[in-house]
Amino acid sequence: PCMGGRVDVATLNMAYCDQTAWHMNESIRDSITAVSGFDEQWYTTVLRACSLEEDLQQLPRGDRTIVGSKGIALSGGQSQRISLARAVYAQKDVIILDDVLSGIDASTENHIFHNLLGQNGLLRRIHSTIILVSSSPKRLPYSDYIIALDAEGKICGQGSFQTLNSAAGYVSSFSLPPPDWTYKADPDAHRGVTSIVQEDEPDNLRSNEALEAEANRRTGDVGIYLYYVGSVGWFAALMFVVFVCGFVFCIAYPTIWLKEWASANFENPYQRLGYYLGIYVMLGFLAIICLIASCWQMIITMVPKSGEAFHLTLLKTVLSAPMSFFSTTGTGVTVNRFSQDLQLIDMELPVAALNTFAVFVPCIAQMIIIGVASVLGAISFPVVLVALYFIQRYYLRTSRQLRFMDLEAKAPLYSQFSECLNGLATIRAFGWQKFLEEKNRRLLDRSQKPFYLLFSAQRWLTLVLDLVVAGIATILIILVVKLRGTIGGGYAGVALLNVVQSSQSIKLLITFWTALETHIGAIARIKVFNETMVGEDKVTENNMPPTNWPGEGGIEFQNVSAEYRPGEPVLRNVSLKINPGEKIGICGRTGSGKSSTVLSIFRMIELSGGTITVDGVDLSTIPRQEIRSRITGVAQDAFLLKGTLRLNADPTGFLSDGAIINALKSVHLWSVVDENGGLDADIDDLHLSHGQRQLLCLARAMLRPSKILILDEATSNVDRKTDEIMQRVIRKASRHTIIAVAHKLDTILDFDKVALLDGGVLKEFDDPYTLLSADSDFSKLYASTMSDQPDEVGIMADDMTVSSEAPVSSSRQAHRLL
Template sequence: MPFHDSEFGLLYMNRDRFDFNLHFEQLFFSILPCTLFIVCSLWRAITQSRKPSVVYAPIFQLTKLGAIITYVGLQIALLIQVGMGSFHVTRIFIASSVVNLVAALAMVMISYTDHNRSPRPSILLNTYLFLTLLFDIAQSRTLFLLSESTPEITYSAVFTTSLAVKIVILFLETKSKNKWITWDRDEHSPEETSSIFSLGVLSWLNSIFLQGYRSTLSMDDLYPLDVALHSKQLHDRFLANMDYSKLKGDSYGLVKVLVKTLLVPLLLPIPLRLALLGFTFCQPFFIEKLLDHLSRPEIEANVGYGFIGAAILIYLGMAVSAALCWYLHHRMRAMTRSILVTEIFSRATQARIGADDHNAALTLMSTDIERIRLGLRMLHNVWAGVIQAALAAWMLYIRLGLVFLVPIGVVVVCFTLLGVLVNFTGDSQRAWMTGVQKRVGLTATVIAGMKNLKLSGLASTVSSFVQKLRVEELAAGARFRKIFILAAMLGFTPMLISPPLTLAFTRASLDTSKVFTSLAFLMLLTNPLSQIFTSIPELVSGIACIGRIQAFLECETRHDFRQVLSNRKKNLNFTEIEADTGSSEIETAPDSTMISIKNGNFGWKENVFVLQDINANIEKSSFTMVVGPVGSGKSTFCKTLLGEIPMSRGSVVLSMRCPRIGFCDQTAFMWNGTIRDNILGFSIYDEKRYNSVIQATALSVDFVKLTQGDQTNVGSDGITLSGGQKQRVSLARALYLESDLVILDDVFSGLDADTELHVFQRVFGPGGLLQQRRTTVVLCTHSVRFLPFSDHVIALGDNTIKEQGSFKELAEQGGYVQSLGIRDSAGGDGSEAVSETAASKERTEAQKDAQGSPDGSPGAEVNLDDPNRATGDKAVYKYYFLSMGLLVAFCCFFLAALWGFFTNFPTIWLKFWTDDISSETRSHSHAYYVGIYALLQVSALISLLLLGITLFIVSIKRAGANLHHDTLTTLIQAPLSFFTHTDTGVITNLFSQDLNLIDTELPDALLNTLFCVFQALGQAAVMPTSSAYLAISYPFLAVLLYSVQRFYLRTSRQLRLLDLEAKSPLYTHFMDTVRGITTLRAFGYISDEVSKNARLLNRSQQPAYLLAMVQEWLNLVLDMIVMILAAVLTALAVRLHSNSGFTGASLVTLMSFGESLSGIVIYYTRLETSIGAISRLKTFNATVKPEGKEGEDMVPPGNWPQHGSVELNNVSASYQ
């Protein structure tokens, strides 16, 4: 047949040579892919030309360009041969040659631009080369088969030569450029330099797998996070699309902004998901054709080989397209988490103090983000499932007629009922999350204030209240889980009920091919709908959580009402302010004024002002003391100067911008770090300045006592330090800061008299640090004895300023200051006496033995040598089953076994039915087979319902309450030393992240693991029915699966543990930040805190992202195993000419067997990693010993003590 022969049309397949038509190949294998490549290459070249060069490898670049130019020359030769007219060709043939030449020229352009400007091999070029290489192989075979004349043979030979050159080009283009990249490779992930093939088979994960298998992984062993996933650049893109003013009133405003920001990552998986959909639909067509051929007397060898090749291509295509699709989808989910966590943190730093949104924000960062992540998990399966169901319904109509409406009707009914359920999902989800928020927030508060709770004797009372909140939370969660169970029932109903109903109402004649092909299409119709029905509640739940985050973002932020005057417009602005406030009594402030308050009214609630009619000036380089009775508003006055008061009237004007203000709050704020870290903050270390500060605050005495000196870890909220020590560390931080303004709120509380004198003289007195620096100081204090040393005194009382002026003036006016009876000693020698006394005290204390001083230590460290991190601890399962009850655990296994039987035996029953149909005399009626078939399917549905109730209602209620009670009891009874050595973020993680896993992922993973195990066992029993030889492979298959899961689990389990552990510093930092937000804003540390949050977030993303990737690696490996099984099953069927009924049953079973295998390892892995939450609780309860010892549990009578005394003789005490 010559090249130009098109007698049989474009779509005719040459059955004699088992080959495609040449015109079909040239149109779909050449013109179409080349045209798409040319268009995409132009866009790619334009976008890449704007990027900087990151690769320098000129010799390698010239080698690639030389190979491509050679290929261009061969394409020119082919076009010349076509144009010479040596053989007759069609217009499609000519068009194909022209387009191939243009595409070859585009290859030169893309190779050149991508070589220098892309760290990875060109994805576009490599994809084009690989696909067209496969197409060219088919075309080359066709050309040689059709060649009759010498010119045609010559053309075919040149075409084959160009094919060989293309292989060389593909080899060169896929080579990694890693060793020629100009950036620091230690700061970038291998993923960033991987080719499309490495990404497709996830081979870039190999080194992490090997390291995880051989040793214990730590955070430093993990790949750096891909730069494209870094939180800062993602959040910057988010802010570019965010308009907070338009957020209110739009329920889905935040969702829209996220979609706009992540539009490209959201759309990228779609082509690959469509490819997966196409390969999936090839399965029933493959089954249909194979069964048709098996019903014939014999099968030609070429046809048999074609079926084997088709099986490999179909299942290989499904594996690779799924891997790439979910790889891109997981990247989008990681980006979503980065954006939302960064935005929550950023918004929390802008919150008003006293708004009480901090606990809500912590829950949003942890529990709500996890719910969003789960909700997005099946996002692309929702729309793809709808398309798949529609196509499957159409195929059913072609084969069975109008009876296809039966499964559609079942789906419509279930979907309608699901729509009713969805209306309750959001409210139940919000009620559940609100319960979680209350409990986690109170628990975090209890942990932070454990010292005070123990001293007050309220620990057990608070414990009972927290446990009550846990029970209420579980009850609220049960309502959501009931909806989830009903949604799952509605999801499985079409899959289980549609086949018997469809076969019952069909009027078409049935045979083996039609029954099993229809069953395959029914699976394609109902399976995605089952996933949609179970995914929609999760998706709605995730959207509801995004709504909660949006509500938090809509909360009113802090408004800094202070105004700053520029030097150029100072007088003008003051005059405008005077006019606005209606004041005419005070003239424009002089240049010496640092802060001016005019007609100020300040309060924490609307129209309720703590301070009223405030008019005051604070001079530059002055020392102002603010005094007054308890509750007179001194702390409010300090917050006013910082611009932190939510309700204000009048004006507060700063004569100069003060980006950094040294501030000490009434309650000292401490980071969970060393003393030096708390003093330095984000400032650069200056030894001279640092030493002067610690000397002035008398901390040098404490450093002598502490074995680790200033490297002592203060613990969460400074729990290892006394109140006085915390105040002095806070003061030292304010003094170390480079600032022209210092505002101090009651910094002398908790200091003994001698230390107070020393600190005052060294810091505030004549020649003190602040006087030497000419710093403006505002000190609110109860220590009125130092008033004579001040430059200005403000006395508060009755919600206003009672009097103000110099001490001498006020001491003679007969007001509040005079009533204090303080003698003016500022000009005498009293200050020297104070200095000498304090210095003597310091020398004496430094010489004392310091046994028993609290010595902080770093927060709880992770034991990386624990072998259970890699292999797991099976005793944890017993602990979990005991917490839910052994009877409940037994019921779970029994019901799962019933599920496995009732979902697989119906396939064998269909084989018996089709055999009876094909027999000459039928032994049973149509209704008999349909009735038994329906009974088996309904029984499977009932077993599913009972299993869901047992696991999601009964077990969660029991295990959740019992585990929380045991952990909370251990926490309350723990000694105080435990809290001094353990980070609050680690403890809070037990009650938030771990309990969330126990309530959500753990039962879900257990349910799906049981489902998949027993379903796979049933499927494994069905598949050998087509050929007993297949059963021979089962031992090898079992060994292979065991090896894969063992190799995989050692890494994935460690990554899951690292994922949970990496979140603790993130949560700790968040809690520290919101607790000290006033101090941090005053110090100008907010940008530093946001940057630190970004670093911690990126670090926490490393194990989470890699965990998602290794799970997809496992899916890929299992899909490859299914591909091998499909090829073996097809080969046995065509070579042994197996029974078509059993072959149909085996192939239909194989369609879901891969999912079952993947499910076993994936869900078991998820179970193993989720059970880590139980392991941590078990370890916590076992290792944290109660503070009460034997004989210390005596309960005294109610009237004790009637009289008596407490004596302490030679007591030494310490935290450890």
């Protein structure tokens, strides 16, 4: 929020591209076009300008590929470029780009910059005002106007590049060359290409969610009840049944006891009053005790056990799911399971079970009493039961499916909530509030349709049951009147009383039973989900490595092919050998398979061919959690846990405070932490910048005793000083085998070897200087990277002169260009 002053803008017609790309769980086309209408020519023009056409050609479904929640199905660079394409496609008067090019390889970044912001760039042609926020000075010479901010967020210089470069200050300190406008933009960048646009086709392949939903709706057998009883324990369930039966007996038997008392009083008036009254009162007290015991058993014992058991089952199933599950399943579906399904199991199912058992036994008792009073009445029961059977059969078949539909219809709504919360800044910047509000209303209406139909079906059931009960009462009264000479007055009175009671009991029984059958659908969903989910762990992964593994850190890929989803390979026959202690850089254009290579070491994606060995041990034979606990990694996006800084630095709680403090000092974070409460400070209260969060993740990685350190573009989105600190810390890990995915190629020139990937294929693997001296793809990539790079921006190993007292500047507070 603005704490002072004011900001005046001439237009609110703006687009915004966040530093962290935001996506909804839609197709690539829908993610780009968003609320704008689809214009194929403009759409394909934007795709080519944002260098997306090659990526889409590699995808089996092209731009109809679902990006997944938070863009999980995309690489970091692809996700950022699609977010950029959305801002460009909107054709707004003002476009704000928050460091969107930092996570993209240099060649692609150069292509995008000149095709969008060059002299003949796409955004210049549509006369949009561009505000580009960046932590790199690389593009300063190309700006019309520059605003530089110091570490405190204050303006330390503003003006044109010529003005600031000729004066002493921040911009002139880089000795930047004049802008090079000789780069020729892609001549086809402003021309549509229809080959990368997929036509709308009916999808004949049903999604996993649809197939699972159909399986859920077919489930309603006794096995579900046994599954539920197994979760709470047979003894607890048996005690519950015993208490309910005791309660029902103590409620039903007093009717018979009164009949016996009345008969005895007729023969011997006012005899043994204490005996009959005492038994009657005792039955009432026992009924109360049994009711309390049954409720206690259900609410205090069974409900917590079942809730914990099913929550643990869901949690284990989700955590053991392969990456393909998360790339094809929306977050709303998963949230729906943990919220709606568990709420039914914890809140509504126990009440329905208690009510069903509490009404079922009285119905049986009342039917026995009516049968004793009238044999003909008892003969009519099978007919009535058959009628009730068909009623509940047809009703249950409908109500169960409606309940499943009610549960499933809420998943898109939950996804909408989650995605809107994550993308509030983007939504407000684009002005999409009304559109998303309308979409939310449509989803809400759709989610309530099954509930309305279920409510209507319940009203129909109530009407039919009332008519059936009225029929039973009419039959009994007719029989009593016609056969009044053969039926005793006491039994007739008891029968009539039980008819009145049974009329309500039968109605309640069917109602509660159908409610139980409907609510049991939540358990059916969990059971089907647990049984059908193929976990990432395999039976063959049972070889426990030695406690000191990996002791050396040697890694070898042998014809490795990998895929996120079946039939969509991201790595193809990759073979390379990494000796212990070597530093290996992995590079290539965005989407070439760099991140997939390191993810395959962690077994985050499935191998469709080949083997990966570490110190001679085949990773496909080791439990995956064991691999991930023995190898250290730092991702491109910093991940921090809710809680204290101590918890984030040492989640296991085994390290001393001194070790944590030393690690924080090595990344220049201790001064910030110490000033804000030390290790016990809440991580949210520290307000760490993006760069500082990444430094904390690096410190956490260095605290782990592992011989292998994997960095997945860990320095791509940080400012220069943060990058220097991270490079210094990485090079101190001389005894580690280091694999670094990088698009800043100057940071890996001092590495032992460099692997160049393209389209999931290993093109080159050799010493970086050997590759630079030859006519190699790496030398071409490096040349395109350094063609317009300022001399002082490169960070070489022999230039690591960062002072241990140097302040850490955040990527959000670093010098920025507009």
